[in-house]
Amino acid sequence: MNTLHFIMDPQCGWCYAAAPLIDVLTELTELSIKIHSGGLFSGVNKGPVTSEFHQQMKESDKRIMALTGQQFSNNYYSTLFAEKDRVLDSDTPISALLAAEFLGIQPLPMLHTMQKAQFIDGRSMSDINNLSLIATELGAETKSFLNALAYFFGNKTNQHIAKTRQLMRALGGKGYPFFVLAHKDGSLTPLDHSGFYSTPELWSAYVKQKLQNNS
Structure with missing residues (x-):
């Protein structure tokens, strides 16, 4: 089976833009598609939103909506985005993705539901109660999810982030999202998605061609 390695961060707006x-x-x-989370707002990068970065995020959101049609709702801007003490945190949602996969929940539906909860519904994907609700909606038992979340939070999440960053460096990745096609023969092909945000069908054709070139 050929594998697409999707290197991203759950808090990254452009990774949300890449959902289509x-x-x-x-x-x-x-x-097959495998998710790797890079920890955009982990470690020393975790912290409150400065006014300068707040404006950068808003401008980026506008570009994303114009280019892809992915929405950042008024509810998001009036609640979560407007919080003065909001902390940008990737560790908690990454731990949730690892916990969900451990419990047999497919990571992509978990990621997409987390993104929708935050950017459409205005419910933070760093809030454990919100994450628990999402996991149970997707079939997990609440106690099992919370136990798994606690198991992955900390060292195991840090190890996952470190491996993802190592993979990015080895393959020349410069930012999120980053796509790499792993062929059945073990060879790797980095994919340039930047020109396809508004044309998912052409992106699919591009990936198909890369698969055929190595078949």
Whole structure:
């Protein structure tokens, strides 16, 4: 099986922008998709939103909406985005993705539901109560999810982030999202998605061509 390595961060707006690109690739039966989380706001990068970065985020959101049609709702801006003490945190949602996968929940639906909860519904994906609700909606038992979340939070999440960053460095990745196609013969092909945000169908054709070139 060919594998698409999707290197991203749950808090990254451009990774949310790439959701339609991921969705269209789930239709390719010869391709599996594996998520790797890079910890955009982890460690020393975790912290409150400065006024300067707040404005940068808003401008980036506008570009994303214009280019892809992915929405950042008024509810998001009036609640979560407007919180003066909001902390940008990638560790908690990454731990939730690892916990969900451990419990047999597919990571992509978990990620997409987390993104929708935050950017559409205005419910933080760093809030454990919100994450627990999402996991139970997708079939997990609440206590099992919370136990798994506690198990992964900390060292195991840090190890996952470190491995993801190592993979990015080895393959020349410069930012999120980053896509790498792993062929059945073990060879790797980095994919340039930047020109396809508004044309998922052309992106799918591009990936199919890369698969055929190595078949």
